[in-house]
Amino acid sequence: MIETVFQTDSVPKEDRFDMWQELVSRTHAPLMLESTHKTDFRAVQRILTFGEVTIWPTTFKPVHFVRTPRLIRASDPETVHLSLPLKGALRGVHGDLDLASGPDAFFLLDSSRPLRVLSGDGDLAHTGIGMEIPKAVLPLTRGKMDALMARQLPASSGFGALLAQFLRRTSRDAACYQSSDAHRLSTLAVDLVSALFAHTLEDHRSLTPEAHRRTLLLRVRSFILQHLHNPALTPPMIAAAHHVSVSHLHRLFQEEEDTVAAFIRRQRLERVRLDLADSTSSSRSLQQIAARWGFDYYVSFTRAFRSCYGLTPHDYRHINQSLTP
Known part of the structure; x- marks a missing residue:
């Protein structure tokens, strides 16, 4: 550019x-x-x-x-x-x-x-x-x-x-x-x-068919980002909202970096990470922040967070907020 x-x-x-x-x-x-x-x-x-x-x-x-x-x-x-x-x-x-x-x-x-x-x-x-x-x-x-x-x-x-x-x-x-x-x-x-x-x-x-595919993918991604807080955000729900089959939805993501489920998880983890680094969210518990972004099982959330960022949510929050002036 x-x-x-x-x-x-x-x-x-x-x-x-x-x-x-x-x-x-x-x-x-x-x-x-x-x-x-x-x-x-x-x-x-x-x-x-x-x-x-x-x-x-x-x-x-x-x-x-x-x-x-x-x-x-x-x-x-x-x-x-x-x-x-x-x-x-x-x-x-x-x-x-x-x-x-x-x-x-x-x-x-x-x-x-x-x-x-x-x-x-x-x-x-x-x-x-x-x-x-x-x-x-x-x-x-x-x-x-x-x-x-x-x-x-x-x-x-x-x-x-x-x-x-x-x-x-x-x-x-x-x-x-x-x-x-x-x-x-x-x-x-x-x-x-x-x-x-x-x-x-x-x-x-x-x-063109390719333009249809790309614009549908953009709509799906936008829908996912708007509904990350909903624990019921699943491929069947997303497919139904866009009037396509679940298999068609999965095909949309075949050429992408993530599957549908992986994209949802990565976006949710990123929103949690931003909240944990934000001092204005310090009054919220880890469970509340996780639930805010659609994680309804805390143990699964902590395991996924550590796998993604190399630290537990507690340690990540402590390190980042201690650096805040």
Whole structure:
């Protein structure tokens, strides 16, 4: 992954707006920008590039973006842009469509179409995460793009929630990734966007079998992480929640590092380990912490913890909390 960072505070005040307009035009597509905050414009933008996909977390003063037919004729990267607003709404006009998105919905743009976008609210800065994906890698036709732009793309449920989580975590954990991870991250991004589009259009046939498998695996992993506290979290329960057979669930994990049961156990042990190292959890007993993360047999839990980390839970807590200032 390649990361670059731009902050307006690092350039002279009179150059800030023009430099940021140039950066946004390179990141997305050539645009004209207007703002009542030109004279004291402030923005921060990180650009994370992996493979053909670009993610850009950003915060900026309210801006009016315009992409005209003339700018499109001059330069069109033929990309799909998705924005996840985190603070402040986005309102866009595409032909006869007038759409608004807040933190619960994605904002969709097509670089090949004229647009007007208003960001921010009054004098309050807008914060969000943008993503650029080439249309060539997505199962899209012009008719499908027309239908998608006329619909709301939720970011709080289903594939939208998975995509929003991916954008937040990738932005937050960028330093943890290596260049060798670029292809995997790019594949995940394309799969999640493709699945969100297919679900919105009720067109699941447009997804390849491998994309189906990867997105189902992502949904299953997310479900497991949300239900680690439940002692009844078992392969049959997980399979039933996703309307697949238990054997199909096990096949999903055949190419993964862990089996289903091993993945659950490893994630539970990691949550316990974090609690044991946290001084704010010192009032909880070891049994309470184990039960909090779905371990209903304490002896089995202690054996698994020692096998994984080389220390008993009691010793791990004592060593780590004694190091806390």
